[in-house]
Amino acid sequence: MSLISPTVLTGGGTGSAIVAQLGPTNTGKTHRAIERMIEHGGGMIGLPLRLLAREVYDRIAARVGVEQVALLTGEERVEPRGARYWVCTVESMPLTRAVPFVAVDEIQLATHPRRGHVFTDRLLNARGTRETWFLGSDTMAPVLERLTPTARIERHARLSALHYEDPRELSALPRRTAVIAFSIAHVYELAERLRASHGGAAVVLGALSPRARNAQVALVESGEVDYLVSTDAIGMGLNLDIRHVTFGALQKYDGQEVRRLEAWEIGQIAGRAGRHTRDGRFGLTRACADQTRLPPGLIEAVCRQEFAPIRKVYWRHGDLDTGSVEALREGLCRQPFHGCLVHAREQEDAQALELLLQMEDVARVAARGPEQVALLWDVCRIPNYRQSSEAAHARLLAEVYRQLTGKFARVQPDWIDRNLRRLEQLDGNIDALMQRIAHARTWAYIAHRADWLADTDRWRDRVLDLEEALSAALHAQLTHSFVEERAGLVAPRPTPHEVELDGDRVLTRTIPLGRIVGFSFVSNPEADRIFGHKENRRHGRRAAEAAARAQADALLASDAEPLAWSDRLEITWRGQPLARLARGAAIDAPEVRARPMDLLPEDLRRRVKAHVEAWVKEALRACQSAATLPDARGPIAGLLYLVASRLGAIPRHEAADQIKALSDKDKKTLARLKVRLGLRFVFAQPMLKPAHQALRAACWAAWLDLDATPELPGDAVSIEVDWPEPLADALGYPRLGPRCVRADMFERTTAHLRLTVTTGPTPLPTEPMQWLGCDRPQWEAMLASLGYTLRDDGLHPPPARKRRPQRRDR
Numbered sequence: 001m002s003l004i005s006p007t008v009l010t011g012g013g014t015g016s017a018i019v020a021q022l023g024p025t026n027t028g029k030t031h032r033a034i035e036r037m038i039e040h041g042g043g044m045i046g047l048p049l050r051l052l053a054r055e056v057y058d059r060i061a062a063r064v065g066v067e068q069v070a071l072l073t074g075e076e077r078v079e080p081r082g083a084r085y086w087v088c089t090v091e092s093m094p095l096t097r098a099v100p101f102v103a104v105d106e107i108q109l110a111t112h113p114r115r116g117h118v119f120t121d122r123l124l125n126a127r128g129t130r131e132t133w134f135l136g137s138d139t140m141a142p143v144l145e146r147l148t149p150t151a152r153i154e155r156h157a158r159l160s161a162l163h164y165e166d167p168r169e170l171s172a173l174p175r176r177t178a179v180i181a182f183s184i185a186h187v188y189e190l191a192e193r194l195r196a197s198h199g200g201a202a203v204v205l206g207a208l209s210p211r212a213r214n215a216q217v218a219l220v221e222s223g224e225v226d227y228l229v230s231t232d233a234i235g236m237g238l239n240l241d242i243r244h245v246t247f248g249a250l251q252k253y254d255g256q257e258v259r260r261l262e263a264w265e266i267g268q269i270a271g272r273a274g275r276h277t278r279d280g281r282f283g284l285t286r287a288c289a290d291q292t293r294l295p296p297g298l299i300e301a302v303c304r305q306e307f308a309p310i311r312k313v314y315w316r317h318g319d320l321d322t323g324s325v326e327a328l329r330e331g332l333c334r335q336p337f338h339g340c341l342v343h344a345r346e347q348e349d350a351q352a353l354e355l356l357l358q359m360e361d362v363a364r365v366a367a368r369g370p371e372q373v374a375l376l377w378d379v380c381r382i383p384n385y386r387q388s389s390e391a392a393h394a395r396l397l398a399e400v401y402r403q404l405t406g407k408f409a410r411v412q413p414d415w416i417d418r419n420l421r422r423l424e425q426l427d428g429n430i431d432a433l434m435q436r437i438a439h440a441r442t443w444a445y446i447a448h449r450a451d452w453l454a455d456t457d458r459w460r461d462r463v464l465d466l467e468e469a470l471s472a473a474l475h476a477q478l479t480h481s482f483v484e485e486r487a488g489l490v491a492p493r494p495t496p497h498e499v500e501l502d503g504d505r506v507l508t509r510t511i512p513l514g515r516i517v518g519f520s521f522v523s524n525p526e527a528d529r530i531f532g533h534k535e536n537r538r539h540g541r542r543a544a545e546a547a548a549r550a551q552a553d554a555l556l557a558s559d560a561e562p563l564a565w566s567d568r569l570e571i572t573w574r575g576q577p578l579a580r581l582a583r584g585a586a587i588d589a590p591e592v593r594a595r596p597m598d599l600l601p602e603d604l605r606r607r608v609k610a611h612v613e614a615w616v617k618e619a620l621r622a623c624q625s626a627a628t629l630p631d632a633r634g635p636i637a638g639l640l641y642l643v644a645s646r647l648g649a650i651p652r653h654e655a656a657d658q659i660k661a662l663s664d665k666d667k668k669t670l671a672r673l674k675v676r677l678g679l680r681f682v683f684a685q686p687m688l689k690p691a692h693q694a695l696r697a698a699c700w701a702a703w704l705d706l707d708a709t710p711e712l713p714g715d716a717v718s719i720e721v722d723w724p725e726p727l728a729d730a731l732g733y734p735r736l737g738p739r740c741v742r743a744d745m746f747e748r749t750t751a752h753l754r755l756t757v758t759t760g761p762t763p764l765p766t767e768p769m770q771w772l773g774c775d776r777p778q779w780e781a782m783l784a785s786l787g788y789t790l791r792d793d794g795l796h797p798p799p800a801r802k803r804r805p806q807r808r809d810r
Contacts, residue, residue: 016102016127016129016130016131016132017131017132017152018127018131018132018133018134018148018151018152019131019132019133019151019153019154020133020134020136020140020141020148020151020152020153020154021133021134021135021136021156022135022136022137022140022141022144022153022154022155023137023138023155023156023157023158023305024137024158024267024271024305025267025268025271025272026158026159026160026271026274026275026276026280027157027158027159028156028159029105029156030105030135033045033103033105033133033135034056036103036133037060037085037101038060038063038064038085040100040101040128040130040131041084041100042085042101043085043086043099043100043101043102043103043128044086044088044093044097044099044101044126044128045086045087045088045102045103046088046089046090046092046093046103046104046122046126047088047089047090047105047106048089048090048105048106048109049089049233050073050074050075050076050089050210051206051208051213051233052105053073053087053089054071054073054210057071057078057087060085060087064084064085066080067080067082068082068083068084068085069083069084069085069086070085070086070087071087071088072086072087072088072089072092072093072094073088073089073092074089074091074383074441074444074445075385075441075444075445075448075467076444076448076464077448077460086099090104090109090115090118090119090122091115093122093126095125099128099129100128100129100131101128101130101131101132101133102126102127102131102133103135104119104122104123104126104133104134104135105135105136106135106136107134107135107136107140107144108140108264108310109136110123110310110313111310111312111313111314112314113314113344114344114347116313116314116344117314117315117316117344117347119313120314120315120341121316121318123144123147123313124147124318125318134148137264137307137310138155139264139307139308139309139310140310141309142309142310142311142340143310143311143313143340146338146339146340147338147340158271158305159276159277160275160276160277160278161274161279161280161303162271162274162279162280162281162282162302162303162305163279163280163281163282164281164282164283164294164299164302165244165281165282165283167283167284167285167288167289168246168283168285168286169285169286170190170193170194170285171197171198173194173198173227173244173246174243174244175226175243176220176226176241176242176243177227177228177242177243177244177246178227178228178230178234178246178272178273179194179201179227179228179229179247179285180229180230180231180232180234180245180246180247180248180249180269181229181231181248181249182231182232182249182251182252182253183249183253183591183593184205184231184431184434185582185593185594186249187205187229187230187231188430188481189594189596189598190229190248191229191481191482192481192482192520192596192598193596193598194229194482195482195534196534196537196538196541196598198225198226199225199534200219200225200482200483201228201229201482201483202216202217202219202225202227202228202229202478202482203216203228203229203230203482204216204229204230204231204233204234205231205233205434206231206232206233207437207438208437208471208474209437209441209468209471209474210471211467211468211471211472211475212437212471212472212474212475212478215471215472215475216228216475216478219479219483220241220242221240221241224483225483228240228242229482232252232265232269234269240272240275241275242272242273242274242275242280243274243278243280243281244280244282244283245269245270245272245273245280245282245283246282246283246284246285247266247269247270247282247283247284247285248284248285248287248288249288250266250284250288250292250294251292253585253591257585258585260292263298263301263302263307263308264307264308266294266298266302267301267302267307270302271305282302286602290602290603311340312340312341313340313341313342314341314342314343314344315336315341315342315343316332316343316344316347317332317334320332320377322370323370323373325357325363325366325373325376328353328373328377329353332347348383349377349380349381350380352380352384352390352393352394352397353377353380355390355394356376356380356397356398356401359398361402362376362398362402365401365402375401375404375405376401379397379400379404380397382442382445382446383441383442385438385439385441385442385445386435386438386439386442386705387438387705388704388705389583389704389705391704391726392704392726396442399415400446400452403415404452410452410453410454411452413453413454413459416443416446416447416453416459419439419443420440420443420462420466423436423439423440423443423470424466424469426469426470426473427473429477430474433470433473434474437467437470437471437474440463440470443459443463444460444464444467447459447462447463496508496531496535496536496539499513499540499542499543501543501547504516504517504576506521506539506540511524511526511527512524512527513536513539513543514537514540516544516547516548516599517576517595518576518577518596519548519551519552519578519595519597519599519600519605520595520596520597520598520599521537521540521541521544521598521599523536523540524536527540544599548597548600549599549600549604552600552604552607555573555608555611556607556608556611560573561573561574562615563612563615564694565694565695565698565709567708567709568708568709569581569582569698569701569702569706569707569708569709571592571612571615571616577595578595578608578612579592579593579595579609579612580592580593580595581593581616581698581699581701581702582702583702583703583705584702587645587646587647587699587703588644588645588646588699590616590698590702590703591702592612592613592616594609594612597609616695619692619695620699622692623647623648623687623692623695623696624644624687626673626675626684626685626686626687627640627643627644627648627673627675627687628640628644629669629673632669634661635657635658635660635661635662635663635666636658636666636669636670638655639658639670639675639682640673640675642654642655642658642682643655643682643683643684644684646730647687647692647695647696647700647730648683648684648687648692648696648731648732649681649682649683649684649729649730649731649732649743650681650682650683651680651681651682651729652677652678652679652680652681652682659677659682673686674686676743676744678746678747679747679751680734680746680750681729681732681746681747683732683743685744687732688731688732688742688743690712690713690714690715693712693713693714693731694712696730696731697709697710697712700727700731704724704726704727706724706727710727710731713742716742716773717741717745717771717772717773718733718736718739718740718742718745718772718773718774719733719739720738720739720740720778721740723735723740728740734746735785736749736785736786737778737781737784737785738778738781738782739772739774739778739782741772741782745771745772749768749771749772749782750786752765752767752768753765753783757795757796757797758797759797760796761791761793761794761795761796762794762795762797763794763795764790764794764795765795766779783795786798787799
């Protein structure tokens with residue numbers, strides 16, 4: 001990839017005719033591009049999703065033969081010898097390969113904050129030797145005219161009309177409807193409600209593997225189910241026979257904030273309704289319409305597929321210099337050369353680079369030369385398919401880099417084997433299977449790097465086999481959870497009689513139908529088998545609805561029993577789970593995902609969810625009040641904000657600048673608030689009290705993508721637990737050898753050692769053993785973790801660190 005030159009902006013220097021095929025959805029742009037590539041006898045097409053790339057690959061392979069078609073995505077590489085057609089995700093396009101025809105689909109994604117710079121790079125640099133096509137919305141015309149002024153713009157009208165229809169209840173939706181949601185929890189809720197009212201729904205998520213996605217779509221295409229619940233992944237060119245699109249929400253979390261959908265985003269998704277010449281319809285669910293209505297102007301714009309033109313797109317310098325770390329950083333920070341380009345900041349790979357360079361061993365290896373820097377940048381570009389925290393992803397990348405720069409210069413097979421074995425479990429719920437598939441995608445990316453692994457083919461086959469098995473299990477779970485057995489495929493079943501409620505159980509004279517969990521009816525599998533799931537749910541819900549509403553009213557009453565935490569990150573009331581914490585925008589702003597509440601009407605569901613969210617916010621406010629000083633200004637305000645936002649404890653080095661600037665008055669104020677400035681940690685003692693432990697543990701477990709909260713220490717000064725180190729530090733119980741020690745006792749212990757073990761051998765101090773409640777072997781292990789050495793003549797202090805001379809500015 002070369003530095004963009006003025007010749008590219010004028011379209012010269014390549015001899016390639018540039019054509020922009022612009023128009024709304026259902027104009028046949030992708031189909032025309034495929035036909036044009038086949039006419040050229042070879043070429044390359046870049047697509048926005050792995051699912052779509054697989055679909056196009058299958059279409060072309062069926063036309064010209066699999067031996068002539070290559071598939072390149074982050075997780076799959078099918079490269080037959082002599083391949084003439086290259087189907088890729090946009091990020092995986094090999095631009096150094098000369099082909100007669102190049103096409104890039106959904107070019108308007110150049111406006112995407114995280115991926116946009118890649119699409120812009122393809123717009124500037126991807127060229128076929130004979131012809132280049134850019135496909136996308138006609139809102140991109142102004143940008144194309146400025147960046148590729150020689151491009152011939154061809155506009156296409158939609159093949160069918162798009163109409164708006166009034167909001168409907170889920171139970172009243174017509175057949176062949178796709179219902180759109182923007183969180184996995186909402187997708188599950190809608191699918192469960194469609195199962196209850198219509199017998200089932202297929203589910204499509206961007207995180208599904210191609211096999212799982214195709215199997216779910218086949219349920220709709222075959223008529224096994226009449227409804228589909230999907231995220232906005234449906235808007236990226238996936239071709240489905242859908243006649244209606246109904247929005248279950250109009251807000252989405254874009255990785256930085258929860259925001260309202262843009263008009264063009266609504267149009268992109270709504271445009272999936274109606275294929276070819278069959279008209280499509282779109283609208284809102286009644287619940288969505290009660291919260292947010294579409295303004296008339298927006299409805300008209302979506303129906304006519306006319307939206308505000310795009311004026312700016314994201315860009316990042318493409319010709320990065322890996323000669324040194326400084327040069328690489330400079331390239332990543334380089335500013336755009338054109339007025340319609342916006343610098344893409346805070347990209348995942350650049351953030352990973354900075355986190356890895358904070359690790360001393362990684363930075364030391366990277367400083368050896370250009371090869372190590374180039375390798376480091378390659379490692380940083382491993383996608384975070386797992387959607388784990390930045391720190392967790394960085395730890396994985398660091399381990400890969402250490403192995404690649406270690407003795408064998410390869411990722412070690414026993415390490416990969418251990419990680420894959422953890423994923424080779426086909427049991428568990430939908431979330432667990434999806435998480436395993438996401439982990440498998442990461443290992444698939446690594447397994448396709450022949451320069452990183454020995455015996456690449458074996459590992460590639462193993463990972464693909466694993467993904468296939470997990471995908472089959474996921475499809476089975478999705479179908480079991482959200483699809484009813486079809487009428488006519490089973491013999492007539494009996495009907496439950498004399499249904500009554502006993503506590504939280506719904507009973508008949510012969511067998512329990514199910515029970516109330518939270519505010520949802522969970523059926524008894526044996527009763528499902530006897531009566532049929534749909535019939536069982538209908539009778540069970542009818543018996544349970546009144547009791548559930550009464551319970552909800554009791555929960556919302558002012559004198560209700562308080563909510564509580566479970567060890568599964570769940571918020572419970574009277575032992576029943578109501579919601580679960582998930583990673584949100586910040587540690588102290590977790591997402592509260594309500595459990596399905598199908599026994600409650602929509603307004604009561606919203607009130608219950610709001611009540612739970614308010615309880616979490618109030619718990620956070622009460623916890624953080626210990627480190628809150630409304631009138632604080634300057635360094636003390638910044639320090640208190642750091643402590644509060646991290647829920648009580650931070651490593652001292654992260655607040656070094658604020659601590660250095662504190663005045664004597666500030667330090668007295670901190671002492672009054674019981675905010676301690678330790679040598680290793682800064683912590684607010686009131687926030688570490690047992691009363692706040694469950695809240696802090698749940699928030700941190702959600703932030704670190706853990707499935708459960710750790711064992712809580714209560715009043716214990718130290719505890720022997722297997723906590724991840726980041727979690728231990730965050731909870732104010734940093735690890736000291738085999739035990740995790742409360743921050744104040746950690747500081748007291750280390751201070752005592754500095755005073756008593758100065759130079760030369762010293763008798764082994766025993767007082768801390770009583771403070772920490774540990775035996776001698778544990779105490780010796782703690783000392784070793786701090787760098788102390790116990791010999792026959794006594795305890796020796798850690799070797800003194802050489803301090804770097806400070807540079808003075810002249």
